[in-house]
Amino acid sequence: MRPMAAATPIVANAWLTPAELLLLGAVWGGSFLFMRIAAKDFGAFALVEMRLALGALTLLPFLLPVKDKLTASHWLRFLGIGIINSAAPFVLFAWAAQRAPAGIVAITNATAVMFTSMVAFLLYGEKISRRSGLGLIAGFIGVIVLASDKTSGGSVVPAALAGVFASILYGFGGNFSKRYLHDLPPSAAAAGTVLCASIVVAPLAAATWPSAPVPALSWLSAVLLGALCTGLAYFLFYRLLYRIGAPRASTVTYLIPLFGVIWAWVFLGEPLTVSMAVAGSLILGGVALSQQRAAARKT
Template identity: 40%
Template sequence: MKPRDLIELLVLAAIWGASFLFLRMGAGEFGPIALAGLRVIGASLFLLPILAHRGEWPALKANWRAIALVGIANSALPFLCFSYAALAITGGLSSIFNATTPLMGVLIAWAWLGDKPGGHKMVGLAIGFAGVLWLAWDKASFKPDASGASSGLAVLACLAATLMYGLAASMTKRWLTGVPPMALAAGSQLSAAIVLLPLVLWRWPDVPPSGHAWGAAIALALLCTGVAYVLFFRLIGNIGSTNALSVTFLIPGFAIAWGGLFLGEAVNATMLVACAVVLVGTSLVTGVWRPRIGSRAGVETRDTAG
């Protein structure tokens, strides 16, 4: 990985970590539906001209049905879930649950595509979900607060979002392998925008949102979705998908830092330790970390079953 690639990886992690800050800033005034809708509408307006400039409209037209389904699973529903979660739990906590996306992806691929995990991946799944259960148990309150949300439902919403991300990954692998990334990114945001637009009009807030809330919504759409997608696919092209996915491990740190810096969100020991457990499990599942196991003869061998 070149120094410039490392810098871009850190920038991407900072941007996606900031998305949880902006969700917290905008969800209360816009509501989850309107905020999620504005996010995908704005991202569509940003990405579609790039798609046209690159001459990849034919790829979108040829695969629009599958891309539309991926857009619902990968953007519309997860963005709704994380917007709801922002009403009741901190951005740092949401980002830790978001880090379980690779775990969900492995489970969905196993159940749907028959890609059975082996070796360290099975251990990683067990460790990762142990951390999730620990965090969820710590926040297991289903009593609504003043916003009408509860921390328990917020946790379930985060996990539902990561499940949708995992489903979208398998859908992409099965139906859209070889499709240009920008066609997939722009098309999925467009389909999510079309789905959410009627709901946005129905649930538009009665009280006009403040300038701060509008700023958060615009940042979510243009920076955390539009620019982030372009940067992410650029990294995939430069350093490969596995290295680009290592951004997963950096996002919680930035999300916790932004929340503490700008919103005064507190971090407790349980949250930090459980985060470490989740990231250890995720590193095993993604293959970022593959511990060496000594054989009986004392020679180290690497487990490649996963």
Template identity: 40%
Template sequence: MPPKLVAEFLLLAALWGSSFLFMREAARAFGPVATAGLRVAIAGAVLLPVVVLSGHWQALRAHARRILFVGLINSGIPFGLFAYALLSISTGLTAILNATVPLFGALVAWLWLGERPARWRALGLVLGFVGVSLLSWKQARFTPGGTGWAVLACLAAAVCYALAASYTKKYLMGIPPMATAAGSQFGATLGLLVPTLWTWPAQPAGVHAWLAVMAAGVLCTALAYLLYFRLIEAAGPARTLTVTFLIPVFAIGYGALLLDEAITPWMVGGGSVVLAGVALATGVIDPRRWGSKRRSAALP
């Protein structure tokens, strides 16, 4: 990629990696549901003029029902689940569990759309879920004070993303991505409006919490979506999706530097297994290419 696109790629990873930090700060003051509701509402307000000026408003209106629905399972519910998890587990572990989205995406596409993965990709699914098990078994304590529900919340959020991806492929193909991106935030906002008002904290939130939720909405959602679709257009979806591998790196770094979170060998090892599985399952690493290169090199 050209240097400019590389810089945008790194910026996207940095923004999405920081979302866990901001959501943790906001969730402590607003609670998980209100944090998610505020994040999507802020992002929707920022993206509204963008989608209108870009000429995609009519496309959004024509497919409003399905776009609004996908927003609830692709933004509203998973944002709330991650905000809940961040009250109990580290930002680094949350980001690593978030990196399982391509694994669940491949599994859902197989079960729902009939997209059977090739042998090596199936091996990647198995390897990735082994990594998740290694990461989770020490954390999955459901006794009082345990973090088992937080781990399950992260995995449930990953499943939501996976379902949304297959739903989009089945019902929203051909719709301008910006219409889907903006409309999904509107749908998530509508879906979380009543729960957000119902769970609104009795005590006023402080300035830091408001700044955190604003950053999550404006930077980590609205701006990140704009960068994401720009990169897909300029560099292609396959290269853009490799951002998945950098998000945990940034999240772990932020957590260690700003929150004094420990980086344990177990987390690094389990996270590496997860990312290796994701790389195989998504085709980023394909052993068949190595074999073809060796055969080509052996030719006279």
């Protein structure tokens, strides 16, 4: 009987990890749907503040166990990284969601992995292999193709550029978090940065809070964006991070734009254009090349 009992966790993990990766991709992909629905009624700053505040409340239990270890330096790092890795990119994505289909904005998010590698190379001298270099080139071509798309006769260039700039900030934020918050559990670091980001955005949200009544659907979308797509998503991500490591956990990047496009098509009737399909293939292909390099190092 002992061998059967020992095998149970292995069987459970065999389905649990893929299931959680799929769920996380679906949840994070849904964030672009919720932003598309709510941003037009709340505006970028008010919507992002709700997202950050609800996310901080959800993540706060992870910060409390290490509160006695936190120094003034930690809080300064929380503040800086919170602006770079949460406040600013969230605002950019919310702004873009008012001006382009959710699927297009979701696809730009996939470039974050490539920009993380590029920032690591430029600032810290981490090597980029030939395979990763080809991936970066493919990804940038994908961004150009995506920016050339037109929806209902209008250009999506401003929204696509905002999404790419947000992903560039994610590239800096990921590297800074790794180097300057390494002495804290990842979940506590996420809680501290999201909390500080919410404090930064709060005055801007108060100054731009909508004067007109906000529809119930937008309220629901804003609440889900904060509690589900920020709080629960971070919780799932850090569970995966501890269980399977960063390289495998980051494969969720492949799923986010897929679900972003699917949710926008199902719930908003947004079409999948040829430019979106080509751009998504190029960007995700570039990410795959970069991730294969990381996987090769682990084997």
